[in-house]
Amino acid sequence: MSALAAETGAINLSQGFPGFPVSEDFKRILADTIHQNVHQYAPMQGLLTLREQIRQVVDQEYQRKIGAGDILITAGATQAIFTVVQALVNEGDEVLIIDPAYDCYRPAIDLVKAKAVHVSLDNELRLDVGAIEDALTPKTRMIIVNNPHNPTGTVFPKSQMDSLVGVLEKYPDCFILADEVYEFINFLGEPVSFNYYPQLFDRLICISSFGKTLHATGWKVGYLTAPDKIMKEILKVHQFLVFSVSHFAQSAIAEYLKIFDIKELAGFYRAKQEILSNSLSKSSLKLMPCSGTYFQVVDISGVTDMGDVDYAIWLTKEKGVATIPLSVFYTSQPFSNYLRLCFAKDEETLLKAGDILCQI
Numbered sequence: 001m002s003a004l005a006a007e008t009g010a011i012n013l014s015q016g017f018p019g020f021p022v023s024e025d026f027k028r029i030l031a032d033t034i035h036q037n038v039h040q041y042a043p044m045q046g047l048l049t050l051r052e053q054i055r056q057v058v059d060q061e062y063q064r065k066i067g068a069g070d071i072l073i074t075a076g077a078t079q080a081i082f083t084v085v086q087a088l089v090n091e092g093d094e095v096l097i098i099d100p101a102y103d104c105y106r107p108a109i110d111l112v113k114a115k116a117v118h119v120s121l122d123n124e125l126r127l128d129v130g131a132i133e134d135a136l137t138p139k140t141r142m143i144i145v146n147n148p149h150n151p152t153g154t155v156f157p158k159s160q161m162d163s164l165v166g167v168l169e170k171y172p173d174c175f176i177l178a179d180e181v182y183e184f185i186n187f188l189g190e191p192v193s194f195n196y197y198p199q200l201f202d203r204l205i206c207i208s209s210f211g212k213t214l215h216a217t218g219w220k221v222g223y224l225t226a227p228d229k230i231m232k233e234i235l236k237v238h239q240f241l242v243f244s245v246s247h248f249a250q251s252a253i254a255e256y257l258k259i260f261d262i263k264e265l266a267g268f269y270r271a272k273q274e275i276l277s278n279s280l281s282k283s284s285l286k287l288m289p290c291s292g293t294y295f296q297v298v299d300i301s302g303v304t305d306m307g308d309v310d311y312a313i314w315l316t317k318e319k320g321v322a323t324i325p326l327s328v329f330y331t332s333q334p335f336s337n338y339l340r341l342c343f344a345k346d347e348e349t350l351l352k353a354g355d356i357l358c359q360i
C-alpha cells in the first residue's frame with residue numbers, strides 16, 4: 001500500500017512509522033556520539049550502559065528486578081523474534097499465534113518446520129482466552145502474544161491478561177514470547193505487561209523496540225529480556241545471526257534515555273489519536289475502540305460492499321488516502337470489513353486525511 005501511495009501521491013496512513021522527525025536532542029546526541037570511540041564492534045550482548053538503562057526502565061515501569069545479563073540488544077524487534085523462535089522452537093513443535101498477527105511471526109515458525117496454530121480475536125477484536133485454551137496442547141512449545149496489539153490498536157486489559165496467565169500456568173513447558181513493542185503506547189493505563197506476572201518469569205521472553213519508543217524505526221534497535229538459561233540458547237543464534245548491533249546507535253540511545261521521558265509517550269499518541277478520531281466524527285466509517293499503539297481501525301461495512309483489500313486500493317487510487325486492510329493479517333480470513341489507519345503523523349496530515357474520509 002505504501003508503494004501504491006507513493007505511485008498515486010496519496011496520503012500514506014498505511015505503513016506503521018512516524019511521519020515526523022526525531023527530537024533535536026536525539027539528533028544532537030547522535031552527532032556528538034559519532035566523535036567518540038563507537039566505530040568498532042559493540043559487545044555481543046549489547047553495550048552495558050544501554051542494558052543498565054533498560055534494567056532501570058524495567059524496574060521503574062514494572063517494579064521488576066532483572067540484571068544486565070538478562071537483556072540482549074537486537075537489531076530491532078524483528079531480529080529478536082526470529083532469534084528467539086530459532087533458538088527455542090524445534091521441528092514438529094506447535095507455536096500458537098493470535099490473528100490478526102504481525103507478519104514476521106509465521107515465517108520464523110515455518111523456517112524451523114514447526115506448526116503455526118492460529119487463534120483469532122473475536123468479532124469485536126478482543127482476545128478470546130477460551131479459544132486460546134482450546135488450542136493449547138502439550139505440544140505447544142511457545143505462544144506469541146502481542147500487547148498492545150498491532151494491527152487492531154487494542155490493548156488486552158488486565159482482566160483478560162489475568163485469565164490468559166491462569167491458562168498458561170497449566171502449560172509449564174510452553175514459552176511465552178511477549179511482543180510488547182508498543183508497551184509505552186497504552187491508553188488504558190492498566191498494568192497489562194507480562195512483566196507483571198512473576199509466576200511466568202522462568203519461561204518468559206519480553207521484546208521491545210526503540211523504533212517505537214523513540215520514534216526511530218529506521219535505527220533498527222530493540223531488545224529482549226530472558227532468564228539466564230533461555231538467554232544462553234538465544235545467544236547461540238544471535239552470535240551467528242548478527243553478532244552485535246550498531247555501536248553508535250546503542251551509544252546514542254543509552255545517552256538519550258537519560259533525558260527521554262517514557263511516561264509522556266502514551267499522552268503524545270493519545271493526542272494524535274484524538275485529532276484523527278475527531279476529524280472522522282462526521283464520517284460514515286465506524287471507528288473501532290482504540291486503546292493503544294498508533295493504529296486506528298475503522299469498519300467499512302456501512303459505506304461499501306467491497307472487501308477490505310479492494311476498498312483500500314480504491315481509496316488510495318480514487319480518494320488519495322492509503323490504509324491497510326486488516327484481512328491480510330489473518331491466515332483464514334473471518335471478516336474483511338476493517339481498515340487500519342496509522343496516526344503517527346503530523347496534525348496537518350491527519351486533518352487532511354480526515355477531511356477526505358468524511359466525504360465518503
Ligand SMILES: Cc1ncc(COP(=O)(O)O)c(C=O)c1O
Nearest residue numbers: 076077078102150181209211222
Ligand atoms: C507488533 C510488532 N512487532 C514487531 C515489530 C518490529 O519492530 P522493529 O521495527 O523493531 O523490528 C513491529 C513493527 O511494526 C510491530 O508492529
